Amino acid sequence: MKDYSIDDIKRIVRPNLGEEVPLLLFRILRIIGMRSILGESSGATLYMMGKRVGNMLPARTMEEFSDMIRELKVGIPEAQLIDEDHVTVKLYECITCAGFPNTGEMFCDMESGIIAGLLENVCGKKARSTQTKSWSAGFSYCEFEVFLY
Numbered sequence: 111m112k113d114y115s116i117d118d119i120k121r122i123v124r125p126n127l128g129e130e131v132p133l134l135l136f137r138i139l140r141i142i143g144m145r146s147i148l149g150e151s152s153g154a155t156l157y158m159m160g161k162r163v164g165n166m167l168p169a170r171t172m173e174e175f176s177d178m179i180r181e182l183k184v185g186i187p188e189a190q191l192i193d194e195d196h197v198t199v200k201l202y203e204c205i206t207c208a209g210f211p212n213t214g215e216m217f218c219d220m221e222s223g224i225i226a227g228l229l230e231n232v233c234g235k236k237a238r239s240t241q242t243k244s245w246s247a248g249f250s251y252c253e254f255e256v257f258l259y
């Protein structure tokens with residue numbers, strides 16, 4: 111199986127429909143499709159997928175980290191450096207959960223992975239991100255605790 115790069119896939123020829131897709135389609139694929147097919151392992155798989163995406167994207171500074179997440183419309187990030195190995199990232203308008211009912215479950219694993227992957231590029235260290243807040247757990251933003259090691 112061939113590994114495709116961002117360069118391989120970025121050429122889009124859709125003169126009538128353009129480059130945008132409805133967010134509802136993304137959420138059907140992401141929350142209903144992937145979760146029901148991958149089942150219990152969906153969290154770990156989506157996290158690994160997100161991390162790979164994050165690692166493929168260019169970001170060398172915290173500003174580029176924020177710009178990239180915003181440009182891809184994953185959400186509006188607000189990063190706070192707790193200490194040199196610990197960053198807290200609030201994510202407003204999260205692509206997956208913003209507006210979601212409070213079900214008590216948190217499932218923004220792909221976003222968590224994207225944040226970890228991008229921060230690895232920025233910091234030149236390994237990163238592990240854990241989601242601690244979500245719309246689906248009663249908050250109006252997502253929050254991720256990221257540890258660098």
Ligand SMILES: [Zn+2]
Pocket residue numbers: 204205206207208218221244245252
């Ligand atoms: Zn979220």
